[in-house]
Amino acid sequence: MANKKNAPVEAQIDQEIEAAVDKTQDFFDKNGKTITYVLIAIVAVVAAIFGYQKFVKEPRAEKAAAAMYMAQFRFEGENADYELALNGDEEGAGFLDVIEQYGSTPAGNLAAQYAGICYMKLGDWDNAEKYLAKYKATKGVPNAVVNAENLGLQGDVKVQKGEYKKAAALFEQAAEVSDNEFTTPLYLKKAAQAYEAAGDKAAAVKLYKRISVEYAASLEARDAEKQLGQE
Numbered sequence: 001m002a003n004k005k006n007a008p009v010e011a012q013i014d015q016e017i018e019a020a021v022d023k024t025q026d027f028f029d030k031n032g033k034t035i036t037y038v039l040i041a042i043v044a045v046v047a048a049i050f051g052y053q054k055f056v057k058e059p060r061a062e063k064a065a066a067a068m069y070m071a072q073f074r075f076e077g078e079n080a081d082y083e084l085a086l087n088g089d090e091e092g093a094g095f096l097d098v099i100e101q102y103g104s105t106p107a108g109n110l111a112a113q114y115a116g117i118c119y120m121k122l123g124d125w126d127n128a129e130k131y132l133a134k135y136k137a138t139k140g141v142p143n144a145v146v147n148a149e150n151l152g153l154q155g156d157v158k159v160q161k162g163e164y165k166k167a168a169a170l171f172e173q174a175a176e177v178s179d180n181e182f183t184t185p186l187y188l189k190k191a192a193q194a195y196e197a198a199g200d201k202a203a204a205v206k207l208y209k210r211i212s213v214e215y216a217a218s219l220e221a222r223d224a225e226k227q228l229g230q231e
Contacts, residue, residue: 064102067093068111075114082118099134109136113150120157129157137177148178152187155194164198167191172207185211185220192227 070092074085088094093101095115102108116132119125132154137147151174158167171191175184192207208224215221 061102061105061107064098064105064107064111067102068095068098068107068114071095071098071111071114075118080121082121086115086118099131103134106138109138110146113146113153116150116153116157120153125157125160129154129161132157144178145183148174148183148187150174151177152183152190155187155190159194159197164194165200168194168198168200168203181215181218185215185218188215189220189223192224 071085071088071094074081074092075095084094086094086096088097095111095118098111099108099115103112112131112134116128116130116135119128119131132150135150137143137150151170155167155170155174158164158170168191171187171194175187175191178184188207188211192204192211195201195204195207205228208227211218211224212221212228
């Protein structure tokens with residue numbers, strides 16, 4: 001009995017399915033060429049993206065990293081030569097060459113950071129500021145440390161240029177970008193010192209208190225306590 005009762009329902013479902021299939025077939029009959037062209041276009045775009053990643057972007061990134069090797073060696077070597085690391089010579093490219101040729105790659109991005117530091121070492125604060133600002137923050141926990149370092153270095157440049165409030169803001173950003181027990185209290189201390197240099201004692205005290213409470217085990221906490229004891 002149950003099967004007989006369900007038979008009309010099943011028949012109706014079958015009819016609806018057949019009707020839907022017929023409609024779909026009619027649609028493909030009428031628009032078959034258009035759909036084919038659209039599918040071909042989608043496949044072409046996907047293939048182009050994959051091809052760019054595999055055969056253009058990845059090889060360029062590898063070439064950029066290889067090109068930067070000599071500049072890094074000259075930057076980090078026992079007898080560091082920042083001028084040579086920047087400009088390069090016939091034996092190897094400098095950071096400026098890497099930026100110019102491979103600026104869109106991860107190595108090219110990092111080269112901007114290196115170039116900024118080189119200019120800092122050479123006392124060229126305007127170019128240091130220019131190239132440090134070219135660095136683009138990247139995602140990931142390890143990269144967060146580099147991102148924080150970049151902001152901290154920009155803060156150092158601002159201090160050298162006597163722009164203490166701007167320096168303090170950059171140091172505070174650096175502290176927040178990579179929150180840890182080592183660099184965060186350091187950047188907060190630098191921010192407090194910059195606020196002091198700018199004449200903003202209240203902002204400095206606020207940061208010293210934060211260091212002493214949130215990062216009590218750090219070396220900077222001891223200095224913070226001393227500063228607070230003088231208030």
